[in-house]
Amino acid sequence: MRTTLGVLLAVVLLVAPVAAHHGFDTEYDASKKVKLEGVVKQVSWTNPHMRVYIDVTDASGKVTTWNMEMTSPNSVQRQGWGRTSLLPGEKVIFEGYGGKVVESRGSLARIAKAEAPDKPLFIQGGPESAAQGYPQP
Amino acid sequence: MRKPFVVSIALFGLAVALGAQQNPTGALAFLQRERTASIPTGNTPLISEADALRPVPRLPDGRVDLTGPWVGGGSNADIEREGGLKPGELPLLPWARKLRDSRLEQNEPYTICLPMSVPRVNPFPWKFGMSYTSRGLTHIYVLHELGDSGAHRVIYMDGRKHPEDLLPTWWGHSIGWFEGDTLVVDTVGYNDKFWFDSRGTPHTEQLHTIERWTRINYGTLVNDFTLDDPGAYSRPVQLKFTARHVRPDVDLMEFICNEDNQYGIAGGFVPAQADR
Numbered sequence: 001m002r003t004t005l006g007v008l009l010a011v012v013l014l015v016a017p018v019a020a021h022h023g024f025d026t027e028y029d030a031s032k033k034v035k036l037e038g039v040v041k042q043v044s045w046t047n048p049h050m051r052v053y054i055d056v057t058d059a060s061g062k063v064t065t066w067n068m069e070m071t072s073p074n075s076v077q078r079q080g081w082g083r084t085s086l087l088p089g090e091k092v093i094f095e096g097y098g099g100k101v102v103e104s105r106g107s108l109a110r111i112a113k114a115e116a117p118d119k120p121l122f123i124q125g126g127p128e129s130a131a132q133g134y135p136q137p
Numbered sequence: 138m139r140k141p142f143v144v145s146i147a148l149f150g151l152a153v154a155l156g157a158q159q160n161p162t163g164a165l166a167f168l169q170r171e172r173t174a175s176i177p178t179g180n181t182p183l184i185s186e187a188d189a190l191r192p193v194p195r196l197p198d199g200r201v202d203l204t205g206p207w208v209g210g211g212s213n214a215d216i217e218r219e220g221g222l223k224p225g226e227l228p229l230l231p232w233a234r235k236l237r238d239s240r241l242e243q244n245e246p247y248t249i250c251l252p253m254s255v256p257r258v259n260p261f262p263w264k265f266g267m268s269y270t271s272r273g274l275t276h277i278y279v280l281h282e283l284g285d286s287g288a289h290r291v292i293y294m295d296g297r298k299h300p301e302d303l304l305p306t307w308w309g310h311s312i313g314w315f316e317g318d319t320l321v322v323d324t325v326g327y328n329d330k331f332w333f334d335s336r337g338t339p340h341t342e343q344l345h346t347i348e349r350w351t352r353i354n355y356g357t358l359v360n361d362f363t364l365d366d367p368g369a370y371s372r373p374v375q376l377k378f379t380a381r382h383v384r385p386d387v388d389l390m391e392f393i394c395n396e397d398n399q400y401g402i403a404g405g406f407v408p409a410q411a412d413r
Contacts, residue, residue: 026243027404046397048250048283069403074261074282074390078182099403106403 024097028107032098037114040090041065045073045083052108054092068096068108070122085121086111093117181208181262182384189356189382193318196267200274201318201352203265206389210350210360210380211258216333220362220376233339233369240337243401246330248408250394252307253284254331255324255346256362256376262383265320265350277313277320286394292322299325305342307331322348341368356382 024030038056050070057063070076086092091114099105112120183189194202212219217227229237247253263281267274272295279290292313299310303326310326327344347363358380365373401408 026241026406027401044397047392048394048396048398048400051397051399067399067403069399072261072283072392074392075181077390078387099405101405102403105399 024107027099027105028097029100030097032100032103032106033095034098034106035093035095036066037091037093038066040086040088040092042088043086048072050076052086052094052111054094064104066094066096067105068094068111069106070108076122079122081121086113091115181260182387183208184356184382184384186356188385189354191355193352193354198273200315202267203277203320203350203352203358204267205264205358205380206262206383206387207264207358207380208260208262208383209258210263210358210378211256211362212334212338212376212378213257213259214334215336216256216338216376219334220374220378222374222376227338228371228374229338230369230371236339237337240332240339242335242337243404243406243408245332245335245337245408247284247286247332247335248400250286250398252286252288252331253281254307254327255290255309256348256360256364256378257284257331257333258378258380259284262387262389264389280389282389283392283394287392299323305329309344309346316349318351320348320350322346322350324348339369340364340366343368358382 036054036056038054040052041055042051042053044051044053050073052068052070054066054068055063056066092111093114094108094111096106096108096110108122110120111122112118196202217224220227247257253259258281261282261284263279263284266278266280266289268276268278275293275295277292277294279285279292281290288307290308290311292311294313296314297312299312303310305326305328307328307330309324309328311322311324313320313322315321324346325344327340327342327346329339329341329344332338333340344364344366346365349361349363351359351361353359360378360380362376362378363373364370364376
C-alpha cells in the first residue's frame, strides 16, 4: 500500500503545472508523455522560463533537438541548480510532455544524468515541495 | 476490500494529477486548485509554521514592518473563489460575465510580459519596499519578482490626494495611510488592460480598489480587499486574501520577462489581447 501511494503521489508531482507564468494546458498535451534519452546541446538560463535543448537520436539515426521548458531561472536556482549542474555534452534521461502542435517543444517534468538515473536534477514540484506540504517524490 | 480501496486511491491520485493542470474540471480538481491557488506558493519556500506564529516585528518608529518578502495575498486563477466567494457570487454585470467567459487563458496579458496589477499575485515572492526619507515614510514600492514584469508599483504615503483627470495606467494611482497597524491603500486610475485572474475576470477604467493589509503574526499578512467598479460590477464586493512570509534566506531575484519568451510556439498560437 505504501508503495502504491508513493507511486501515485509521484505521479501527482510529475503532472504539476510547468510554472506560474502561464498554464500548462494552453501549450502542452498531458497525453503526450515522453521518456527519452539524449545528449544536452544547450542549457539556456533565460527568462521567463529556462530551457534545456537535448539531442535525441532515434533508431534510424535521425537526431531531433528537443526544446524542454522549465520554470523561471529564479525558481530553478531555488531548487538547487547552478551553472555547472547540467552542461552541454552530458547524457541525460528525461521525461516530459510534448507541445500540442510542436511535439518536440515540451514541458520538462524530470531530468537525470544517465549515470545516475535515480537522482533527478529536476522534478516539477521540486525538492522544496515538502515545505509547502507536498510529499517528496 | 483491499483492492477496491487501492483502486479508489489510484483514481483519486489520477484525478488530483489532472486537477493540477491550469484548467482542471471536476470536484477533485477543484479541491486541488483550492489547495494550491488560494495561497499560490509554487516552488517558493515558506517560513516554518513555528516561525510564522512569532510576534509581528516593528520598525524603530514603532510601525509594523510589512516588508516581507511575501507570497500570495491576491488572486491568480479565479478571483471569485480565491477571494472567498461561492461560484456565481461575484456581481459581474452581464456584459462583463460574457466577456470573462469568452476569454481564452492563452491570451492573458501576463503571458506576453505585461504586469498583473492589483490584486493579482503568482507563486513568486513580492515585498513592500517601505521607503523612509528625512520626512519619514513617504513611499511604499511594491516589488514583485515576476508579477510586475520588471517594473514596480508606487504607493504614495506622503499625504497627497489623487489627481484629477488621471491618465489610466497599469497600476493606477495609489495613496496609502496607516489605521492602527493596518496599511490602507486606495487606488484609482487603472487602465482596463489587465485581467484579475487567468480565468479572464474583467474590469473597467472606473475600477476603484481599497486594500487593507494587516500582518496578524510574523508569517501571515491578510489583504481585506474592496473591489468597486460600477462599469463592470453591480455593487462593490468585499474579498479576502492571505499572504505567507517566505523563508528568511529567500529574497527577490532578477527577472527580465522579455528576454526569450517563447510562449505559444509549442501550442501553435500567438497570444494576443484579442478580446479588446
